[in-house]
Amino acid sequence: MLDIINYLTKQGLATNKELFADLNEACSGIPKINYDQSCSDLNCNKCIELCPTQAISLTNDLDNKISPNLNLAKCIGCSLCIENCPDMVFVKNLRTKTAVTQIEDLVISKEKSIANANIQPILNKNFRPLFKKSLSVRVVSTGCNACDLEINATLNPMFDLERFGINIVASPRMADALLVTGPCGLAMHEAIKNTYAAMPNPKLVIACGTCACSGGLHYNGYFETNGLCPILDVDVFIPGCPPHPWSIIFGLMLAMGHEI
């Protein structure tokens, strides 16, 4: 035991002091659209054909230019659009502050980028005084485990979720927020509803990861894997497949009503 203590005292501080730092250059991140560039070939359609989740659509402008729209609720961050775009319209987004409170905000389009260059998440005013200091979260997993592992990673000494007043709890009776990961197949519908019903009011619902936001890869399957929206009203959406631990913490802070 003394050996362990001796070892630990020499390891220094592990916790990241910089909050919500951008990902490093090697990461794929999620795509964003650079509207300063425009598509040169009107019939290119490369991004739409390659996208495995149909997250990209094109709209025609008034002056006969094409501009792409990207739905981050569906995007799995495969970077095929970034690598194959001939005009560099799609670029890497290494930010970790990606969560939003309205699902419409996950769709990136040209009009929005003109109206509001830097979309600030709209805060849900109702909950602000209640959860600002602490939030107890109940996690229900229904997916491939990546988001769950990342939620576990938020609890490690580097990210240290608990320093923000957020706690992962073992029972819905103690929970303020329900965090759901995965595409929510038919077998989990009742379990999610029951977990939600067992939570005391007021309560929040957070969809973590692309699958929970829209069904992602599994959208429209025979087992009704269409995400959390058809089952419950969702307050916060965290895109990414899986979202980085900082993105998850950002989503939880957003649910608490912090303006970061």
Add this chain to the structure above:
Amino acid sequence: MLNPPIIVDINSLQENLKVKLKDSKLGMISSITGQELFTLILNNNEGNASLLISDIENNNTYSALTPAIPQAHWFERYLYEMFGIFPQNHPRLKSVIFNDLGIIDYPPLRSVDQNYHHNFQRDTSFLNIEGNDLYIVPVGPVHAGVIEPGHFRISCVGENIINLEIRLGFVHRGIEKRLTQIPLTSLRFYAESVSADSSSANALANALALEQMLELNVSERSKYLRTLALEIERLSMHICDLGGIATDLGFNTIAMELARLRGQVFAMGDYLTGSRYLRNYIGTGGVRKDDDQYLSKIKSLIINLKPKLTKVINFFINNQNVYQRLHNVGKLSKSLAYDFNMVGVAARASNIAYDTRLIYDQGIYPVAILKLANESDGDALARTKVRIKEIITSIALIENVLDNIPQGTTQLVNVKHLPANCIGLGIVEAFRGELIHLIFSDENGQIKRYAIKDPSFNNWTGLAISARNNLLADFPIINKSFALSYSGHDL
């Protein structure tokens, strides 16, 4: 790797298998369209695989293989569930995927015979266990921790577990069906989503199967890079599972220290693939990204990690309390492990010397420097020791790959068509064990069946058996020492 398929009459299949399984291993049993049965046999001595195909004529029924070959029991349950093929005299034809909470009243993978008349019903009941002082502890599907959903029904007398019944299927997403409907370019994303913690192994199995169908050659450099991804994944997940056991034992110091060291393994994944879970990297023909500058960063990370990790692991395994909590807990004997076709860590901990990396082509494997991690006790301690041995070999392999990686190029091949009526097989040692992807194409070069066998598919039975006659309080440790995947099983 895969011998040409052999047609075997369904009535003689059982005898045939009995003879073959004496010196070979059962890979998987499933069906292609619902009209036939295929059995994949892995001839581990010769290093190849044979496929037996048997037509089923007699009103979708055949005589079950399970009474003579217990390995087949889970496969036959899955077969009935997904294809509506009825194995007669199966000892317990209980549903493995669909349960009361989400039932689909048709077999979803059956693609022939739309006016399917067989009286199709699912048995979703629990085993009825009665007795004096017996009580039942139901757990799940929503667990107390942050893990995947599954339902355990533990029947106990006093503190002793009499029976453990596992109900899975809560994470079913219909991936096998979806894999036959999507363009070939998106295949690897679905393969990776089978189970996120073995995404590079799944992507590699998918790539190997497609390369076999297309008769593609992969450059030497790609093979090294693929091995690097596979070993980083193994290292990362074994550290994670070791941390999980430490958490369940209440040894939080070690759990947190391992979580912190795992951050460095994640960073290696970031540098190699751009994703912490090594997603979107391995594809048909090679790998997506190759940058020498990042390889040197991985090298400095592994040199930094090695002494610290060895030290922390030694603190953990040399601790008296850890030994006492893990020793003789959740024992799985060699004969049972063999009878129920255990793979991976669970098999090696029960003294079955089986590692597909020593037999089948995957990355740079089969390679001589790999040491088989074997233990003989079959308990939770043995499984933990196997994990530790594999962590050490993984580090050595990563160093070896980084030292010896040859120059060359690597790029992905854009697959547009597959050859008609062709079969592709990919066998990969994921960190949990033997992972099989088997692809059948139809006469138009489209995929007509994509079968995936995750290592957890074999090993869940092992967990149910080894939990018997243990203390209820030890169940979390037994569960964690197996560390099985729910999503890989449920697909």
